Amino acid sequence: MKNLNEYIQKLRTDRNMSQVEVSNAFKDKGYNVTNQMIYNWESGRIRISGELLLILCDILEISDIRAAFDRNNVPSLLSDLNESGQKMVSEYADILRASGLYKKEPAEIIPLPVKRTMKLFHLPVSAGNGAYLDSDAYDEIEVGNEVPENADFGVTISGDSMEPQFVGGQTVWVHAQNELEDGEIGIFYHDGEGFIKKLEHHDGKTFLISLNHRKYQPREIKEEDVFLVYGQVVG
Missing domain, CATH: 2.10.109.10 (Umud Fragment, subunit A)
Known part of the structure; x- marks a missing residue:
C-alpha cells in the first residue's frame, strides 16, 4: 500500500516528467520549489503542504485528486494490470457479489440521546x-x-x-x-x-x-x- 510520497513519485513518472521539470513548472507558477524539495517529498523526508499539493496536481494535470491519491480507490489498484487482467478481476468481483457473502453492510447509525x-x-x-x-x-x-x-x-x-x-x-x-x-x-x-x-x-x-x-x-x-x-x- 503506497504512502503519499510514493504516490507523488508514481504520478510524476507516469507523466514522464523529471524532478527538474516539475520544479521549473512550480517556478513558472510563482512558487520557489527546488528539485531537492521534490526529492524530499518523494523520499518521505518532508511532507508536502496542502497548497503545494494542489499546485502539483495542476502541474501533473490531475483533475480528480481523490481518485489519484485514495489508497482504496479500485481503479488505481487495477492500473498495473493489462486489459485481460482487469477483465478477470471484474469477473471475479461479479462472482463475489453473486455469492452474497461479501456484501458491504451499511454503517449502523446510533442516535445520540437528546436531553x-x-x-x-x-x-x-x-x-x-x-x-x-x-x-x-x-x-x-x-x-x-x-x-x-x-x-x-x-x-x-x-x-x-x-x-x-x-x-x-x-x-x-x-x-x-x-x-x-x-x-x-x-x-x-x-x-x-x-x-x-x-x-x-x-x-x-x-x-x-x-x-x-x-x-x-x-x-x-x-x-x-x-x-x-x-x-x-x-x-
Whole structure:
C-alpha cells in the first residue's frame, strides 16, 4: 500500500516528467520549489503542504485528486494490470457479489440521546372520577428520547378507568392544544377536576369516555359546564 510520497513519485513518472521539470513548472507558477524539495517529498523526508499539493496536481494535470491519491480507490489498484487482467478481476468481483457473502453492510447509525427539560405535574389527573390538575404544581425534569418530540408536559394518572391502555401511577406525555378531534385521548378540565379521557361526540352532545366501559359511564359535557382541553396524550 503506497504512502503519499510514493504516490507523488508514481504520478510524476507516469507523466514522464523529471524532478527538474516539475520544479521549473512550480517556478513558472510563482512558487520557489527546488528539485531537492521534490526529492524530499518523494523520499518521505518532508511532507508536502496542502497548497503545494494542489499546485502539483495542476502541474501533473490531475483533475480528480481523490481518485489519484485514495489508497482504496479500485481503479488505481487495477492500473498495473493489462486489459485481460482487469477483465478477470471484474469477473471475479461479479462472482463475489453473486455469492452474497461479501456484501458491504451499511454503517449502523446510533442516535445520540437528546436531553430536554419538561414539566411534570405533581397532582395526578384522574382515570376515574376526577382529580384537580394544578397548573402551578410541577417539577422541571430532564427527559430523553423516550418522550415523544411533540410532548410539552407530563402528568401522572390516578385510577383505573383508562385501563388497559393507561394504568394508575403511569406518567403520560401531552402535546398542549385546546382542541381535539373526535376519538382522540386527551387531558381535560371539567368543573374543577382534571381527567384523562377519550373525547367523543354523539347526537350533538360531547362526552368524556373511559376505556374501562364496564366500570365507568360516559361523562357528559353540558353547555353550562366549565370545560377546557389541556392537550392530546401522545405517549
